[in-house]
Amino acid sequence: MNQEWMAICLALAGYLIGSIPFGIVVSKVLGLPDPRTVGSKNIGFTNVLRVSGKQAGILTLIGDMGKGWLAGWLASQFLDQEPLILIVATAPILGHLFPVFLGFRGGKGVATAMGAVAGVTPWLGLMLLGTWLVTAAIWRYSSGAALTAFGLLPVGAWIAGRSSTFLIFTVAVSGAIWWKHQDNIKRLLSGTESKIGQSMS
Secondary structure: OOHHHHHHHHHHHHHHHHOOOHHHHHHHHOOOOOHHHOOOOOOOHHHHHHHHOHHHHHHHHHHHHHHHHHHHHHHHHHOOOHHHHHHHHHHHHHHHHOOHHHOOOOOOOHHHHHHHHHHHOHHHHHHHHHHHHHHHHHHOOHHHHHHHHHHHHHHHHHHOOOOHHHHHHHHHHHHHHHHHOHHHHHHHHHOOOOOOOOOOO
């Protein structure tokens, strides 16, 4: 199989894996509320953590990061053209944002995007996660931590001297994350955003 067909197959598989809503799956398996019906009604880690506790939140985080990492890692193993690798790495992020299993209404993509970046470039994925953890620990805003981490992603890639193709990838991923956080940005600016560990009013 040539590189192009391999990339198409991997991208399709990545999108489908990315469409798996681990927040919903974990909550259902553990007999917890569907995250789409409680809290912020988001299917991601932060809402599941807030409404269902640490176990469900951590399992959701592992699942969402894992599906992104798997696609990025497989692409890096089986493809040798950077544009094709990055297309495949983008697929699970799109799957999480627009999941076919949920009528194309998904989450905000933070954990999946971190995993995808880590699958392609481990040190950059660790930088993303580290930035998120430190920022979240200081200010206690999950959304603010995500915005900070992905705002710095293209900067980190540029400082590292990555290719223009990779820079475009980081800008596109960061742009998607920021776009999905429009409501959070408004709440952060107005001082009404919920902090980690704080119940939503």
